[in-house]
Amino acid sequence: MKNRIMPLLAALLFAAASFASAGNKTYRSSLDKLNPHGTLDLKCVSSSYKISFPVPERWTVRKAGLLLRYTNSSNLRGEVSQLSVRINDVPVGQVKLDPRKTEGEMSVNIPAARLENGYNTLTFSVVQHYQDNCEQWDAPDLWTNLQFDRSFLELEYAERRVPAKLPEALGFMFDPKALPAGEVNVVLDKGSRESVLQAGVAASGIARRFDYKKVGFTASAGIVPGRDNILVGEKKFVEPLLSGLGAGFEVAGPMVKVVPLPLGRDKEGLPRFDRRRGLLVIAGRSPEELKTAARAAAEISFPFPGAGETIVKEVSLPDLPYYSGRGHIETGRKLTFRKLGLPPFTFRGIGNMTEDFSVRVPNDYLMRAGKYISLSLNFIYGPGLKEDSSLTVIVNDTIAQVINMANPAGERMEKYKLDIPAYLFTSGENKIRFIASLTPKSQACELLMVDSYFLTVYNNSTFTFPKMPHLLELPRLELFADNAFPFGRLPGGGDVEILLPESGYDEIAAMFNLAGFISRKSGYPLYDMSLSVGAPEKRDRELLVIGRLDKLPEELADGMPVALRNAPGESEVPNLSAKKWGTGPLFSLTRQIGALDTEYGMLMGMESPYVAGRSVLFFGAHSSAGVADLSRAVLDHDILGALNGTVAAVSFGSEASRRVASLDYGRKYWTGKDGRLSRFVYFMYVHPFMYYGSLIFLILVLSLLLYFYLSGIRARRLELARRRSPVHGGKEK
């Protein structure tokens, strides 16, 4: 009997487990995808490292596991050396570091209850000793290498239903913690340019909600199941579409509404919904109302309204000046660390400890002149530190300044001023790292109160970037990759014009992807961008051309650095021939009969033929589908990192096969402040000898003017002495 019951019980348990896991999904990621290090050494007596990973709002994690692979030093004393893992500061696993078996593997079951929706912290800590009593705390024997590239985090989760209330639903659907990336389909009428434009605004707003998380857009005339959808359009488009799907309602004004994703009707004619996916409806009775609704959909973040829909009467947007985009520092002003979003940071313990932050400098900020970025630090360090303890400031991986903490009694320093040469900074993102090297004054074997060694940098410390001019040589695709430059120069898209030579759904999807990219980089939706189809309309703008290679307007096509064809024909192709220091790369040109690979797209930059200093950036591919694929491919970090120079050919096939070939080929041009280029400034900067010449010329002109002016005065003065006055009997001349 017993023999029969046991298999039955096992079968029941398996069935229950299978039932419980039915509908569950699994997410598995190697740890090197969740942090910048492939492997990492934990050194010294005690050390730890933290990895932060997200759990999306729509997930309910059922099970979580971690497989950690590591290698430890063979000089450790196994009895007293240990590796432990914590999740959100709660220990969930530990293992002795065995010197006899240096390759280790640690499998940890993470209690699902310990995981929260949002960001969770995984902490790896080691305590390492190489002898029992007296030992050197930083002995080189003390290390454990964590192999993140061979370690995995696995989450088993179920998906939750979309909240019924609009603000919560927006956060739920467009979640920056989405794994692995966001996917959104936009439903619209491609024939209505206003709808396409406002859908672009809405898409850019949604992309902003995804924050730094990559989001891919598709566009279609109908609902695409299996992903969140946005329906953008006027009443006449929206109402019939939804009625057809059995989710009809009246568009009574500028409306933003969220509903479960309608999937049409079943055989009985009843409407079907995917309640784990949502449909955001952005609609209005007129183009103006649609515009209002699109803006509201992009902006709503406060928990209002307490319902699934809202009618928006008006949207007032803040005025944003140039160079005020996301993370941009304000030049010419003293900025406290607090304003840069930094809390006070404390380094506690012994050894090297780091704290990083980044500031974004406008891409066209001219960093050449002999200027200094002023850093004024307020900090305190504790007693007992050896004289060689220091705080090192590193800018973009280059040591900029070192502060020696030489007072063994500890010290509080205020307004410790460091001048960092401006040339250490680059335009765009700049990484600033503080490394505290705290060395105890105590000898080895003395009792160390490790926590009493500390250095705290207060967040009322300041950074001052001097005012600098804006002048930059373009095209530089790497700047577009870095900061969507120059399209993000004015947040809000006030100087962005998107040109679609053809307005198919693929081109429109590509437009959403790129508008979303710009929005994520600048931190602000492109409310004021303009859209033209066929030929550009607003010409005094930065022009983003998205379309097939053979559909480019002629006046733009003529100016492109490389004229590649997507149909067999004759093309002139540049090839990197040699790299010469000083003058840049040298190219050979081949005139070939052929066509561009259908899995390759082109990114090319050039100066606007309409306004000096304005840019044209062309995204093109062999076909419309290729254009959409290209736009998704360029959102990939690896692709973005490889974009460079003037021209880039990007293969947009499967992720593994993606490649980029960049060339710095073609005519360069200059752009200045706000995208406008003063010819005068340009000449003065680019041709300094012109400056000398004009200076000499001006001095000469001034001298002559002054001479003529003074000659007049002099003549009058002397004339008075020559004239004969009648007063004393002289005769008038």
Place this chain on the structure above:
Amino acid sequence: MRNILSRIFNRRIMLFALHYVAACYAFSLVLYLLERYFNLFHKDMIGWVMLGLLIVLARVREYKLPPARMTFLILASLIALRYTFWRTFSTLVYTDLPSMIGTIVLYAAEMYLVGTHFLGIFVGLWPLERDAAPPEDTGHLPTVDVFIPTYNEPLEMVKLTATAAAQIDYPADKLKIYILDDGATAAKRQGPGAGEAERRRAGMSALAADLGISYIAREKNEHAKAGNVNYALGLTGGDLVLLLDSDHVPTRDILSNTVGFFQRDPRLGLVQTPHFMGNPSIIEKNIGSFSNSPRENDMFFNMIHRSLDLWNASYFCGSAAILRRSALEEIGGFATTSITEDVQTSMLLHQRGYNSVYFRKPMVCGLQPNTFTAYVIQRMRWAQGMVQIFMLNNPLTRKGLDLFQKLCYLNACYFWFFSFSRLVMYFGPILFLTFGLKIYHASSAQVLSYTLPHVIAIFVVMYFFYGNTRRLFFSEVYESAQMMFMAPAVLSTLLNPRRPVFKITPKEMGVEKDELNLTGAMPFFVVVLANAAALPFAVYKWIYFPAYRDVILIGNFWCLYNMFIAIMTLGAFFERRESRRNTRFSIHGKAALRLPGSGVSAEAALVDGSLHGLGLSLETELSGGAGRAEGVLVGERAEVTVSDSAGKKYVFSGSIVNTVLRRGRRLCGVEFDHTERSYADAVSFLYGDSSRWTEMLRTRSTGEMFNVSSDVYYFLKRGLHGMLVCLVAALRWGLERSGSLLGISAAGIRRRLAPGWKIYRWKNAREVI
């Protein structure tokens, strides 16, 4: 409306506007681009290329003259403006309160210097050179009153001036001369020292009677010199007034060269002429540079005043000026609210629309104060007077002056604040090196790019303007020597502008023996020692604060420069013995020497001369004649015949008082036996000929003044000697003072310290000066 439009669009305003716009454009171009677009290499290039160009142009003769002159000055302005812009917008950094205070004080001192520099460039744009203006219609010559105000000057001095005045070439019926004696007013004659005043009155009256001129003494000594002259104005009636200080001896042609200006311009209020100084200033004399250098005031009268003339801002300098009586009456006589009544009077004349003229020909010969005390009293009066004007009648707010006149007068007032900036410059590096105050936030690369070109450019501009009238570092020495006295005087005037009273420059004081002016020298010992003491701090900081090596280097050089100037200045405080009696001039010309005793005659060259005799150089030894040996015998009677530039012959009798054979030439001195007639002749010969002063001025103004290495060596040598002498003198003063307290005589101290004195004896000290 038409008037308004024509005023707006007249040529002058349009030209000025054009110039202004172009200037602004050029300046903004420089400032904007240099600061914002160029890397350090290009900044260096700009700075040093402009400086190099400036140095080259300064040495090209053509660039002294317009229009090339304007090119030079605009270039100089650009360099200064470039520095000012950088200094203002890149180096004023707050670090801590004491440092910030130091930074602001240093910046203010620098900006004062920059302001002086710009005003100097503006004023010196185009110095005016005028021809003489002889009277044109002798039938309608204006009548002229010559006023010689005197207070306590010796009779001999007044006699010389009055005698020369009586010889002025002008119709006798049109010329009246007055001695205005404030030393014998009724109040003086009735107050303490009445006897002296009575004797003075008697002497002066007799002198006036002898010369046939008038004597005026008023009741009370109100408003000093200005009051004295105003009193005389009320009693006289000449169309023009020639004012002469009692030690300013006029030449015969002073009116014949200037009266024509008044005939031609009815709105002419005054004609100023230079003050040619017969003796060196006390600083020149003490440093020992007077033999081959221009006088201190040559710079002002040869260059600055000519420049002021272009802007119709030539002002009255207290003497050697001819003024129109009607203009003076219109402004209520000479101004009395400032102790520099002369400048204020001119300003009032200019405010009323009167013109002024500066005529460069030297036509008076005066004397400079011959003690440091007198020198300082004179300069303090000038400084306080100009500060009074700045505070009470600020030129910038005066109605009636045009913009250029305002700037010129501002320049005249503004200069006298130099003592503050000098003090700051002397102690600035000490504050940094010794006390760690961070007062100049710049890297050595920036200093190389901005500061150095600017500082050198200032010297180049000074050379350009004043190269013929002043040695390279002389201004530094002049201003340094005065600063310790000026600073409190100027400060007290700033705090209470009405407080200063007119202090007459002592004319009689002489230096009986070589002595150290310890009051003046002591602060410079402090400056030298303080700067020297800061140098070890520099070494210490160099080793232990490597991050600050840039500024330490700058501070170090600055300290060394300060020490250099202070050491040079110290030489100015060792006063050399001088007898006032014989003001002897180097003169040139031919003379005929006759020895009546032996009947021998010879041609001779004039070497020098004074009122009491002449120095002659004989080409050959005298021989022959009954009863006389070869050569010239001391005590032998002699008769010398000389002629002036106009060909007028003078015969002076006297005796040989010394003779010496030098380089094959017989030099001998003849002392005159004066009668009233021969005295007048001697005055006429020596002082009456303006060509003599012109030639002397030309001779001492043509030397090459700008040679950095030789000047540095020259001044350093003199300065070090001066400092050693001062140290020895100070030591001696201290020992004698302590000796007297202990009851030991100075001779006793010298005897006991004889071995030490041999190393650097007092006598040696005197010789090296």
